[in-house]
Amino acid sequence: MSGRRDVIDLDESDLDEGGREPTAAAGVAADRDPSGQRRNVRLVAALLAGVVLGGVGVNELRDSREQRQRNASVSLVAFPASGSGGGSDVAGVLQMDARLAVVNAGPAPITLRAVTGRGPGVVLRDTGQSRLVRPGGVEWIGVKLRLECATAFGSEPLVVRFSVETADRRTREATYPVAMRDSVWHRGAEVPCEHLG
Known part of the structure; x- marks a missing residue:
């Protein structure tokens, strides 16, 4: 063992043997x-x-x-718009041509493909024409009504079913209750129903 001590020089500790930084x-x-x-x-x-x-x-x-x-949303409002007296092939039953006003209360255009309805004493079907209805727009749809004079105009509304193509090209169903009593259809059927009674 030699008497030499290893001394670390703090000034040079940041440099390696070649004088470069570690x-x-x-x-x-x-x-x-x-x-x-x-x-x-x-x-x-x-x-x-x-x-x-x-x-x-x-x-x-x-x-x-x-x-x-x-x-995809469908929001419709419907009400009887006009109706004219029709004929009958069965006692007490009136067949009438009429119009149904349909309002598009939704945010996008829709195409009405089919309109049907069935209630106490009432059968409704459309005449087969598709209609485009813009948002906030109204279309008058031609319909055929078959009315049993004794029961058609009671207090129950007629539930009308709509087959609708929405803006996303899908077919959806919607319903709306249409009041029959005191409607334009009721007034249009009164006189013919009296003759059929």
Whole structure:
């Protein structure tokens, strides 16, 4: 054992044997390198772009879902519009040509494909013509009525069924209760029903 002691010189501890900085210290110095800063700026820019695009994507998805819901919704209002006296092939039963007013109360255009109804003493069917009804618009649909004079105009409404093609090209069903008592149809049937009675 020699009497020589190993002494660490603190001033030179940051340099290796070749006089270069060790790798840990070199990593700190590399961060100050302009190419490393550019890499960090690009990374932050990519992250921000992702956040912005993600937010836009979520808004687009929400808007698309709301648009699909609007296109799929059906809201109709219907009421008797006109009716003229008709004939009869059975005692006490009046067959009448009439019109049904249909209002599109929904947010998107619809196409009426079929209109039918059945209630106490009443059968209703359309004349087979499809009609486009815009939002807030009204269409007068030609219908054929078969009315049993004794029961057709009671207190119960006639439930009218609509087969509708919505803006998303799907067929949906909707119903609306149409009041028969004191309607235009009731007034139009009074005199013919008296003759049939």
